[in-house]
Amino acid sequence: MPDTQQTATRNPVPPIALRRRIVDHIMTSLAVLTVILVLVPLFAIFAYLVYRGVGSINWAFLTQTPKPVGETGGGMANAIVGSAFILALASILGVPLGVGAGIYLAEYGRNRFGDIIRFTADVLNGVPSIVIGIVAYSIVVLAQGHFSALAGGVALAIMMVPTISRTTEEMLLLVPQALREAAYGLGVPRWRTTLSITLRTATSGVITGIMLAFARVAGETAPLLFTALGNQFWNLKVSEPTAALPLQIYAYALSPYDDWHRQAWAGAFVLIVLIVTSVAAVRYAVRRGTFGAA
Amino acid sequence: MAFSALPRPDMPVPQPVEVTKVSSLPPAGRRTAPLLPARSGETGDHIFKFAMLLCALAVLAMLALIVFELVRHSGPSWHAFGFKFFGGHDWDPVNEQFGAMPFIYGTLVSSLLALLIAVPLSIGVAVFTTEMCPVRLRGPLSFFVELLAAIPSVVYGLWAIFVLIPLLTRYAGPFLARTLGWTGLFEGPFYGVSILAAGVILAIMIVPIISSITREVLMVVPQHQREAALALGATRWEMIRVGVLRNARAGIMGAIILGLGRALGETMAVTMVIGNNPQIIKSLFAPGYTMASVLANEFSEATGQVYRSALIEIGLALFLVTIVVNALARLLVWTVTRGQPSRANA
Numbered sequence: 063m064p065d066t067q068q069t070a071t072r073n074p075v076p077p078i079a080l081r082r083r084i085v086d087h088i089m090t091s092l093a094v095l096t097v098i099l100v101l102v103p104l105f106a107i108f109a110y111l112v113y114r115g116v117g118s119i120n121w122a123f124l125t126q127t128p129k130p131v132g133e134t135g136g137g138m139a140n141a142i143v144g145s146a147f148i149l150a151l152a153s154i155l156g157v158p159l160g161v162g163a164g165i166y167l168a169e170y171g172r173n174r175f176g177d178i179i180r181f182t183a184d185v186l187n188g189v190p191s192i193v194i195g196i197v198a199y200s201i202v203v204l205a206q207g208h209f210s211a212l213a214g215g216v217a218l219a220i221m222m223v224p225t226i227s228r229t230t231e232e233m234l235l236l237v238p239q240a241l242r243e244a245a246y247g248l249g250v251p252r253w254r255t256t257l258s259i260t261l262r263t264a265t266s267g268v269i270t271g272i273m274l275a276f277a278r279v280a281g282e283t284a285p286l287l288f289t290a291l292g293n294q295f296w297n298l299k300v301s302e303p304t305a306a307l308p309l310q311i312y313a314y315a316l317s318p319y320d321d322w323h324r325q326a327w328a329g330a331f332v333l334i335v336l337i338v339t340s341v342a343a344v345r346y347a348v349r350r351g352t353f354g355a356a
Numbered sequence: 357m358a359f360s361a362l363p364r365p366d367m368p369v370p371q372p373v374e375v376t377k378v379s380s381l382p383p384a385g386r387r388t389a390p391l392l393p394a395r396s397g398e399t400g401d402h403i404f405k406f407a408m409l410l411c412a413l414a415v416l417a418m419l420a421l422i423v424f425e426l427v428r429h430s431g432p433s434w435h436a437f438g439f440k441f442f443g444g445h446d447w448d449p450v451n452e453q454f455g456a457m458p459f460i461y462g463t464l465v466s467s468l469l470a471l472l473i474a475v476p477l478s479i480g481v482a483v484f485t486t487e488m489c490p491v492r493l494r495g496p497l498s499f500f501v502e503l504l505a506a507i508p509s510v511v512y513g514l515w516a517i518f519v520l521i522p523l524l525t526r527y528a529g530p531f532l533a534r535t536l537g538w539t540g541l542f543e544g545p546f547y548g549v550s551i552l553a554a555g556v557i558l559a560i561m562i563v564p565i566i567s568s569i570t571r572e573v574l575m576v577v578p579q580h581q582r583e584a585a586l587a588l589g590a591t592r593w594e595m596i597r598v599g600v601l602r603n604a605r606a607g608i609m610g611a612i613i614l615g616l617g618r619a620l621g622e623t624m625a626v627t628m629v630i631g632n633n634p635q636i637i638k639s640l641f642a643p644g645y646t647m648a649s650v651l652a653n654e655f656s657e658a659t660g661q662v663y664r665s666a667l668i669e670i671g672l673a674l675f676l677v678t679i680v681v682n683a684l685a686r687l688l689v690w691t692v693t694r695g696q697p698s699r700a701n702a
Contacts, residue, residue, distance in 0.1 A: 078591060086591035093488055096480025097497070100567070103560050104504050107515050114518075162411025170405060171412065179412045182419050188614075188682035189422065189675060190621025192648045196655065196671045200425045209656075220418050227415060253404030281508020284623040284648070288656040308510045308624075315514045315628060323518070330511045337506075 115331020118324040124332075128294050128310070134321040138329050140296045141305040142336070144211070147298060148290055148306055149280055151215025156222035157272055161261075163223065164230025164268075169256055171231075180231075183224035194220050195285035203289060211297070211304035214290030218282060222275040229271025233264040269348045273341045280337045283308035307333045422675065430669035432661050441669060447634040447650075449658070454666035456673065458634040462551065462644035463674075466626060467619040469555030469640065470562055475612055477559075478567035485567075486574040487582075487596050498571065505564035513628030516557040521548035521629060524556065529641065546641040549631035554644070557629055558619045566615040573607030573692050574600055610688030617681040621674060623648040647674045 122137045129136030163183070167176050198217035203209055237260045245255040261268065283306075286292075291303040292313065298304075307329055314326035433441060437454060444455015485497050529546040536542050542552075577600050585599035586592075601608070631643020632653055647670050658664040 078589070082591050082594065086593040089593035089596075090488060093480045093484040096477045097484050100477055100481050100501060100504075100563050104500060106519065107504075107507060107512070110515060110519055111511065159411050159414050162408050163415050166405075166408035166412040170408065176412075179415055183415050184686060185679055185682060186415065186419055186422075188617050188621075188678055190623065190648055190678055192621070192623045192651050193422065193426070193671050193675045193678075196429075196651065196668060197422045197425045199655075200429055200668075201421065223415060223418065227412075251398075252401045254400070256404070277506060281510065283508070283510040284652055287652055291656065308508060311510050311514060312624060312628070315510075315517055326514055330508075330514055333508060334511065337508075 111327070111331055111334065114324075114327035118328035119331065123325060123328050127296065132319070134319075136325075138305075138307065138310050138325065138332070140293065141307045141310040141329070142332060144290070144293065144297065144305040145280070145307040145333075145336075148211055148214045148218065148286070148304060149276065151211060151300070152218035152222060152279060153272075153276065155215060156219035156275070157226060159219070160223040160226025160272070160275070161230050161268065163227035164234065165256060165261065167227065167231040168234035169252075169260070180228070183227050186220070186224040187228075190284075191217075191221060191282050192284040192287075195287060195289055198285060198289045206301060208301075209289060209291035209303040210301045211290055212300045214286045214304065214306065215300075217285035217289050218279040221279050221282065221285065222272075225275040225278065226272055229274065230264075230268050233267030233271060234260055236267065237263045266348050269344060273344050277337050277341050280340075281308055281333060283312050307336075426668060426672040426675060430665055430672050433665035433669045436662055437666075441666070442673070445636065449654075449660075449663050452660065452662050454662070456647070456666075456670055458636050459645050459647040459650050459670060460673075461636050462554075462630065463620055463646040463648070465640075466551050466554040466558060466630065466644065466646060467616055469551065470558035470619045471612065471616055473556065473559035474563045474566055474615060478563045478565075478611075478615070479570055479608065481563070481567040482570035482574055483596060483601075486571055487592070487600065498568065501564050501567055503564075504560070505568075509561070509622065509624040510628075512557055512561055513625035516553060516625060516629045520557060521553055524548060524550075524553055528552075533641075540638055541640050544637075544639045544641050547643075549629055549643050550641050551630060551644040552640040554626045554630040554646070555640070557625050558622060561622060561625060562615040562619050565618055566611045569611035569614060569689060570604075570608050573604045573611060573689065576607075576693050577603045604692060606688045607692030610685045610690075610692070613681055613685035613688065617678050617685060620681065621648055621678050623652050627652045647671075 120137075122135055123139075124137060124142070125139050126135070126137040127140045128138065163179065167179060170176070171179060194217050198213050198220065202213035202216050206213070241259055241263060242255055245259045246252070250259070286306050286309050290306050290309065292309040293303045293305040295305075311326045311329040311333065314322040314329065317323070433454065436452075437444065441454060442456050442460065444453070445457050446453045446455045447458060448454070481497075481501060485494055485501075489497060525546055525548045529542075529552075532542040532552075533546070546552075581599040581603055582595055585595040590598065626646055627649035630646060630649060632645050632649060633643040634645045634650070635642075637644070651667055651671055651674075655664070655667050658667055
C-alpha cells in the first residue's frame with residue numbers, strides 16, 4: 063500500500079499521450095470534413111436549382127401547354143394543374159384511410175393485431191415506388207383499359223397511407239390520457255371523445271404528418287410513369303391520361319433540346335416552390351386555427 | 357424522411373375550452389331529452405370502431421394486394437423461365453428471351469457503391485451532430501441534412517445530368533483512371549452516364565436517411581457510458597469509439613441497411629444517369645441498368661404477355677428484396693431504440 067502511494071506522488075497524472083491527442087484531433091477534423099462534404103452537394107443543388115429555375119421561368123411557361131417537338135416556347139401549365147389534380151385525388155383517397163388507421167392504432171391497437179398493422183405499414187413504407195406503380199397499373203389501368211389520372215391518384219394514395227397512419231398514431235398517443243378520462247367522466251361516448259377531444263387536440267401534429275406524406279409523394283415520378291402517363295394537353299377528367307410536373311421534368315431532361323432543358327429546370331423549381339408553399343400554407347393555417355374543427 | 361422535424365413540443369396545450377364545449381348542458385329551464393341517451397353512445401362506438409378497423413385493414417389489404425397482383429402477373433414469365441430467369445444474361449424482347457442478371461448486377465453494384473460512399477459520410481455527420489458540435493448548431497444542421505431528403509428524386513436526376521456528370525467526366529474520371537485504373541474497375545472510355553454516376557447520386561440521396569437514423573440511435577446511448585469513458589481519461593474520440601459507437605453498433609447497422617433498402621428501390625435519378633445498357637461490364641465507367649430503371653423505361657411500352665410478365669417478375673423480386681432488407685433493418689434499429697417511440701420511418 064505505501065508503495066503505490068509513493069509512486070502516485072512521484073508520478074502525477076501523466077499528460078495524455080501525444081499520439082492519442084493527435085488521433086483525437088484527426089477524428090474531429092474528419093467529422094467536420096464529412097459535414098462539409100454532405101452540405102456542399104445540398105447547397106450546390108439548391109443554388110443551381112434557383113439559378114437555372116429563376117432564369118428559366120417566364121409567363122409562357124406558367125400559362126401555356128407544351129409546344130410540339132422541336133419548337134421553342136410553350137410551357138407546363140397543364141402539368142402544374144395536372145399534378146395538383148392527381149395530388150388532390152391521392153389526398154381524397156389516402157388521407158381519410160391513413161388518419162382512420164392511425165386512430166385505430168392509437169385508440170384500439172395496443173395489442174397483437176395492432177402490432178401486425180404497424181409492421182405492415184412500415185413494410186409498405188419501404189416498398190419501392192415503382193413497384194407501387196406496377197400494382198396501380200394492374201388494378202386500375204388494366205381494369206379501365208387505359209391510363210388515367212385516377213390510377214396515378216391511387217398509386218400516390220397507397221404511398222401516403224402508411225406515413226399518415228404512423229404519424230397520426232404517434233400524435234394521438236401524445237394526448238394526455240387525463241383528457242380522454244375527463245370526457246368519459248362527462249358521459250361523452252368514446253367515438254365522440256376520440257373525434258372531438260383527442261383528434262382535435264392533436265390536429266396540428268396530424269396535419270403536419272399529412273403534409274409530410276403529401277410533400278413526399280408530390281415529387282414522385284416513378285409511380286406515375288405508367289398510371290397517369292402524361293399528356294400534352296389540358297385534362298381534368300379522372301379517367302383520362304394526365305400530365306404531371308415530375309413526368310414532364312423527366313421527359314424534358316432526357317430530351318436533346320436546350321429549350322426543353324431550360325423548361326425542365328423551370329419545372330423543377332416550380333415543383334419545389336409549390337411543395338414548400340403548400341406545406342407552409344397548410345401549417346400556417348393550422349397554427350392560426352382555421353382548420354381547428356376536426 | 358424528415359420525421360424528427362415533427363413539431364412534438366409545440367402542439368397546442370390541451371385547452372379546457374374544448375372540454376366545456378362538449379359538456380355544455382342545454383340552457384336551464386328548458387326541458388329537453390337527456391343529452392346522451394344511455395345506449396346511443398354504445399352503438400356509435402361500435403360503428404366508429406368498425407369504421408376505424410376498416411381503415412386499418414385497408415393497410416393490410418394494400419400489402420396483400422401488392423403481393424397478389426405481382427405474383428399473379430408474373431406467372432407467365434415464371435412458367436416460361438423458372439429459376440433460370442434470375443441467372444440469365446440475355447434481355448431480348450424481340451425473341452422473347454428474358455434473363456434478369458444484368459439488372460440484378462447493376463442494382464447491387466450501384467447500391468453497394470452508394471453505401472461505400474455514404475456510410476462514412478453519414479456516420480461522420482451523425483457523430484458530429486450528436487457528440488461534437490455546439491448544441492446551438494445541432495438543430496439547423498440536422499434540418500439542412502434532412503432537407504436533402506425532401507428533394508424529389510427527379511430533381512436529383514436533373515442535377516446529376518447537368519452538373520454531376522460533367523464534373524465526373526472532367527475531374528473524377530481521369531483521376532480515378534490514373535490512380536485506380538489497375539483494379540480494372542475504372543477503365544475504358546468514360547462518357548459520364550455510368551454505374552459510377554448512379555452510385556454517386558444514390559450516395560447523396562441516402563446520406564440523410566442513414567445519418568438521421570444513426571443520430572437517433574446515438575442519442576439513446578446512455579449518458580453514463582460517455583461519462584464513464586471520460587472519467588477513465590479517454591479523449592473525446594476514444595469516448596466516442598468505446599462508449600458510443602460500440603454501444604450503437606446494431607442500430608447503426610440497421611440504419612445502413614435501411615439506406616441500402618432505399619438505394620435498391622430508387623428509380624428516377626438512377627434511370628437518368630446509369631445509361632440503361634443491359635450488359636454486365638466490370639468497369640464502373642461503363643453504363644449499366646438496374647431493376648427499377650428497366651421497369652421505368654420499358655414497362656409502359658412492353659408488348660406481349662411474356663415481356664410484360666418478365667418485367668413484373670423483376671418488380672416482384674425487387675419487392676421481396678426490399679422487404680427482407682427493411683424488416684432486417686427495423687429489427688436492428690429496434691434492438692437499440694427499444695422502449696423509445698419508433699421514429700425510424702425512413
